[in-house]
Amino acid sequence: MNAKDTSTGTEILIDASRLHALVSALWEQAGSEPTEARLVADHLVQANLSGHDSHGVGMIPRYLRSLQDGELKLNMHARIARDAGAVLTVEGGRGFGQVVAHEAMQAGIARAGQLGICAVGLRNAHHIGRIGHWAEQCAQAGMVSFHFVNVAGDPLVAAFGGIDARIGTNPFCAAFPRAGKPPLVLDFATSRIAFGKTRVAYNKGHQVPPDSLIDHTGQPSNEPRVVHEDPRGSLLPFGGHKGYGMAAMCEIFAGALSGGFTTHDGTLMTNSAIINCMMSVIVSPTAFDAPDAEGEADAFIAWLKASRRAQGVDEVLLPGEPELARRAERSAHGTPVDKATWKQISDTARAVGMTDARIGELAGVAAG
Numbered sequence: 001m002n003a004k005d006t007s008t009g010t011e012i013l014i015d016a017s018r019l020h021a022l023v024s025a026l027w028e029q030a031g032s033e034p035t036e037a038r039l040v041a042d043h044l045v046q047a048n049l050s051g052h053d054s055h056g057v058g059m060i061p062r063y064l065r066s067l068q069d070g071e072l073k074l075n076m077h078a079r080i081a082r083d084a085g086a087v088l089t090v091e092g093g094r095g096f097g098q099v100v101a102h103e104a105m106q107a108g109i110a111r112a113g114q115l116g117i118c119a120v121g122l123r124n125a126h127h128i129g130r131i132g133h134w135a136e137q138c139a140q141a142g143m144v145s146f147h148f149v150n151v152a153g154d155p156l157v158a159a160f161g162g163i164d165a166r167i168g169t170n171p172f173c174a175a176f177p178r179a180g181k182p183p184l185v186l187d188f189a190t191s192r193i194a195f196g197k198t199r200v201a202y203n204k205g206h207q208v209p210p211d212s213l214i215d216h217t218g219q220p221s222n223e224p225r226v227v228h229e230d231p232r233g234s235l236l237p238f239g240g241h242k243g244y245g246m247a248a249m250c251e252i253f254a255g256a257l258s259g260g261f262t263t264h265d266g267t268l269m270t271n272s273a274i275i276n277c278m279m280s281v282i283v284s285p286t287a288f289d290a291p292d293a294e295g296e297a298d299a300f301i302a303w304l305k306a307s308r309r310a311q312g313v314d315e316v317l318l319p320g321e322p323e324l325a326r327r328a329e330r331s332a333h334g335t336p337v338d339k340a341t342w343k344q345i346s347d348t349a350r351a352v353g354m355t356d357a358r359i360g361e362l363a364g365v366a367a368g
């Protein structure tokens, strides 16, 4: 089984390894070296498998536009701009985030292995996608990590008390590794809902949840058109002043400390590029005087899981468990790709010179 129409007829299911082969081939055809093409495919397909379609293969058309605009640079590598021992500053050079963030984490993991801790300031990376991917790279190496990210120059979210879009959807992520078990991975945008979810609702004519949006006059709205049609309103931060404060600290830690840039009227992005800066703190848990840290974490997790549950809830989940469940399901049954997105991906593959026959052969599904 590689593809079938779902009951709604709006999606196809594509086998993850075939989707990976297509994405890899597409970027090689566009000019990426094989390792770059593979890292991009690893990241995008894993985002889809994890259930975060907004950060998966649907990004490909935008990446190609950014390449054509001269914003995304192929075959760039992370460059250490300053090595201060436990602090590394890394220049991304607008290269594929999937490459430069991978290399920045490799450098940070190696240094945290030597010193117990390393802070990595990565600047000027093209879109680094699902931040959990980087936390999982650290966790696979046995490292705890925290990641503060800004979406530099792309304001969509209002400040608490303000009514203009002034901040990006700035994600925060943290991971705790566990021997022989999946890590805990907390990974979210600091907006109440992701911008991609407003687009889906807009296209379907649906409303968004309350307290997610305001219109351009600052009035609350459940209508996604208020952020998709002029005059534009804003997304709201999650959790009122708390989410707002976290978004602001992400902006400054990531954009300012890395030597990159924050969002203000001198830095607004007006093209297809998505530029991320990320400040990651990578810590070796073995550097603490805590021989039973995992045991303590496990005891706490068991205590959480034993909680009485609200009506309709089967299980209290840990950060990262919804993504694991989705990965298991999609690895077994295929990754759903909506037909509009499949058409856009097919058009992008054609634009870099792939034939419909080649697209179909790689994906196991006819080109859209």
Ligand SMILES: NC(=O)c1ccc[n+]([C@@H]2O[C@H](COP(=O)([O-])OP(=O)(O)OC[C@H]3O[C@@H](n4cnc5c(N)ncnc54)[C@H](O)[C@@H]3O)[C@@H](O)[C@H]2O)c1
Pocket (backbone or CB within 6 Å): 052, 055, 127, 128, 129, 130, 131, 132, 149, 150, 151, 169, 170, 171, 173, 185, 186, 187, 188, 189, 190, 193, 194, 276, 316, 317, 318, 319, 320, 321, 322, 323
């Ligand atoms: N690169 C960028 O510029 C950028 C910007 C914004 C967001 N993102 C990415 O977008 C993705 C989606 O963000 P989002 O805000 O929509 O995520 P979300 O609202 O789906 O929250 C995801 C987090 O909440 C946890 N979670 C979800 N349901 C849970 C439950 N019932 N019990 C316990 N934990 C639960 C998940 O395990 C995960 O850690 C993230 O991967 C983020 O990194 C990237």
